[in-house]
Amino acid sequence: MTLDKFIYPFNRDLPKDESGVAEKNSLNSYFPLRTNDKPCDWEAVIGLLLQVVMGKRIGEYTIDQFQIDCESGLKEEKLIKNEFWDVLKKMYFDENDILKVSPKMLLFKAKKGEYTPVDERVAEMFANHLLGLQLEDFKIKSNFLEREFLAILDKKLEENKFTSKTELPYLPELTRVIRKDFKFLSIRPKYLLNEFENFLSFYAFIYTSQLSLSLPDWRKGEEPKxxxxxxxxxxxxxxxERTYLKKYGYQLMSNSFIRLFPMLTMLEMLQPSKSGEETVKVPLWEISRRIQESKFEHLEEHLKQFAFAFKKKRSIPVEMKDANSALDWLGNILDLSEAQFKFGGKKGLHKKYASSVAKIMATxxxxxxxxxxxxxxxxxxxxxxxxxxxxxxxxxxxxxxxxxxxxxxxxxxxxxxxxxxxxxxxxxxxxxxxxxxxxxxxxxxxx
The missing domain is CATH 1.10.10 (Arc Repressor Mutant, subunit A)
Known part of the structure; x- marks a missing residue:
C-alpha cells in the first residue's frame, strides 16, 4: 500500500493555512492529557471503564434512588420486615458499603455529569488497551440480599455502546500485558475491588513513561520493547554508587516527558486523512516502517515541503540538518516540532506540559x-x-x-x-x- 494515503496529504481534520500546516498543535490520540488538565478522579475512571467493558451505563440514576428502590423492592417481595431495613441501610448505604458488594456497583462512579473530560479520556485510554474486552458480569460470592440488590441494579442499567478509537497501539507488548492482567483481575472481583485504583494508576504511569522513552526510536520502524x-x-x-538508578532512573524519565507534547502533536498532523480509505491512526514507528516499504516516489519531496512550511509558519529560527531521504526529512520535521517551543509565545510550553504529566501520572x-x-x-x-x-x-x-x-x-x-x-x-x-x-x-x- 502506498504511503500517500498515510503521510500526504496531512490530516485534513485540523485547521490549516495554504501551506498545509495546522494552525494549532492538537493532541487527540495516544495520550489522554491536554495542556491544562487537572488530576483525574480514579473512581470516576473506574466507573467509566466499567461502562465500556460491561456494555452498561448508569445514566442519571443515583445511588440515593437506588437505595429507595432497594428498600421498596425488598419490602414488596416480603424478604424483610420494616424494622430490619434500618439495619440494612446502616450496613450497606450509610457509608456507601454497597459499592463493595461487586465491581458492578462502581458504575455509580460514572454518573452522568459527575466526571470530567480528563476522566473520560483516561478511561478511553484503558479501554483502547483492553482491545474490545467484554465482561458479561462478575462472578462474585454474595448473600441472597446482595443478589437482590444486584438484580434491582440490573433493571436500571442502560445499554452503553462504546466505539473505541481507531488507532494502532503505540506499545503493543504493553497493551497485551495490560489486557492479560485485567482479565486476571476480572475473574477475581473481590481482589479487583481492592486493587482497581492501584492497577489503573500503575499502568497509567507505566504507559506514560514507556511511551515517552520509546518516542525517539521511531526510525527503526519496529514495535517498541x-x-x-x-x-x-x-x-x-x-x-x-547505584549507577543504573542514576543513568536509567528518574532524570531519564523526567527528561523524556518533555518530548511528549511536541512529538505527539506532530504525530497528529502526520496522521492519515479521514477522506482516504484508511482512517486508522498509526504510531510514529509504523509511519517509519511504511516509509521504508513505500515505493511512492514523491514522498521525500512532500516531507521536505512540509518541513519548510512548518518552519516558516511557526517562525522557527533554526537550521535543518542535511537530509538525503524521506526518513531524514521526517527527522527534521520531528526536530522542528520540539524546536518550536524554544522561541516566541510557545516557549517553555513543552516543559510545563511535562511537569503537569509528572504530577498527574507519576507522583x-x-x-x-x-x-x-x-x-x-x-x-x-x-x-x-x-x-x-x-x-x-x-x-x-x-x-x-x-x-x-x-x-x-x-x-x-x-x-x-x-x-x-x-x-x-x-x-x-x-x-x-x-x-x-x-x-x-x-x-x-x-x-
Whole structure:
C-alpha cells in the first residue's frame, strides 16, 4: 500500500493555512492529557471503564434512588420486615458499603455529569488497551440480599455502546500485558475491588513513561520493547554508587516527558486523512516502517515541503540538518516540532506540559532521597499487586522469571533491589528456596 494515503496529504481534520500546516498543535490520540488538565478522579475512571467493558451505563440514576428502590423492592417481595431495613441501610448505604458488594456497583462512579473530560479520556485510554474486552458480569460470592440488590441494579442499567478509537497501539507488548492482567483481575472481583485504583494508576504511569522513552526510536520502524527504567523499594537508600538508578532512573524519565507534547502533536498532523480509505491512526514507528516499504516516489519531496512550511509558519529560527531521504526529512520535521517551543509565545510550553504529566501520572512513584535527588520507587502495595499479576494463574514462579516479567511491564531493578525483594517476599511468607545457594528461589501469589 502506498504511503500517500498515510503521510500526504496531512490530516485534513485540523485547521490549516495554504501551506498545509495546522494552525494549532492538537493532541487527540495516544495520550489522554491536554495542556491544562487537572488530576483525574480514579473512581470516576473506574466507573467509566466499567461502562465500556460491561456494555452498561448508569445514566442519571443515583445511588440515593437506588437505595429507595432497594428498600421498596425488598419490602414488596416480603424478604424483610420494616424494622430490619434500618439495619440494612446502616450496613450497606450509610457509608456507601454497597459499592463493595461487586465491581458492578462502581458504575455509580460514572454518573452522568459527575466526571470530567480528563476522566473520560483516561478511561478511553484503558479501554483502547483492553482491545474490545467484554465482561458479561462478575462472578462474585454474595448473600441472597446482595443478589437482590444486584438484580434491582440490573433493571436500571442502560445499554452503553462504546466505539473505541481507531488507532494502532503505540506499545503493543504493553497493551497485551495490560489486557492479560485485567482479565486476571476480572475473574477475581473481590481482589479487583481492592486493587482497581492501584492497577489503573500503575499502568497509567507505566504507559506514560514507556511511551515517552520509546518516542525517539521511531526510525527503526519496529514495535517498541520495554525501555530500561530503574526502581527501588520505597524503604531503600539510593546511594550515588547505584549507577543504573542514576543513568536509567528518574532524570531519564523526567527528561523524556518533555518530548511528549511536541512529538505527539506532530504525530497528529502526520496522521492519515479521514477522506482516504484508511482512517486508522498509526504510531510514529509504523509511519517509519511504511516509509521504508513505500515505493511512492514523491514522498521525500512532500516531507521536505512540509518541513519548510512548518518552519516558516511557526517562525522557527533554526537550521535543518542535511537530509538525503524521506526518513531524514521526517527527522527534521520531528526536530522542528520540539524546536518550536524554544522561541516566541510557545516557549517553555513543552516543559510545563511535562511537569503537569509528572504530577498527574507519576507522583506516587517519585520520592526524594536527599543528596541522591529524586528516585523512582515502588511501595509494598504495588509490589504485591505486580507480583500477583505476574505469577497469574500459576502456583509459583522462579524469581528470575518474575524479574523478567517485571521488565516486560516497564519495571527494572538492580541486584541490590533484587535482594531486597527476596527479603520482602520472605517476610510476607510467599517465597520458597529450593536450595541454600538461592539460585532456585520461587515466588507465590498472595491470593
Amino acid at each position: 520495554a525501555k530500561p527504567l530503574y526502581f527501588i523499594m520505597d524503604h531503600e537508600r539510593a546511594s550515588k 506516587p512513584f517519585i520520592k526524594n532521597r536527599g543528596r541522591s535527588g529524586n528516585v523512582l520507587v515502588l511501595n509494598q502495595d504495588y509490589i504485591i499487586l505486580l507480583t500477583n499479576l505476574v505469577v497469574g494463574e500459576k502456583d509459583k514462579l522462579r524469581f528470575h522469571e518474575l524479574i523478567a516479567a517485571f521488565k516486560q511491564r516497564g519495571i527494572f531493578v538492580d541486584k541490590q533491589t533484587e535482594q531486597e525483594l527476596i527479603k520482602f517476599y520472605e517476610r510476607i511468607g510467599n517465597v520458597e528456596r529450593m536450595s541454600d545457594s538461592g539460585d532456585a528461589v520461587y515466588v507465590r501469589k498472595t491470593i
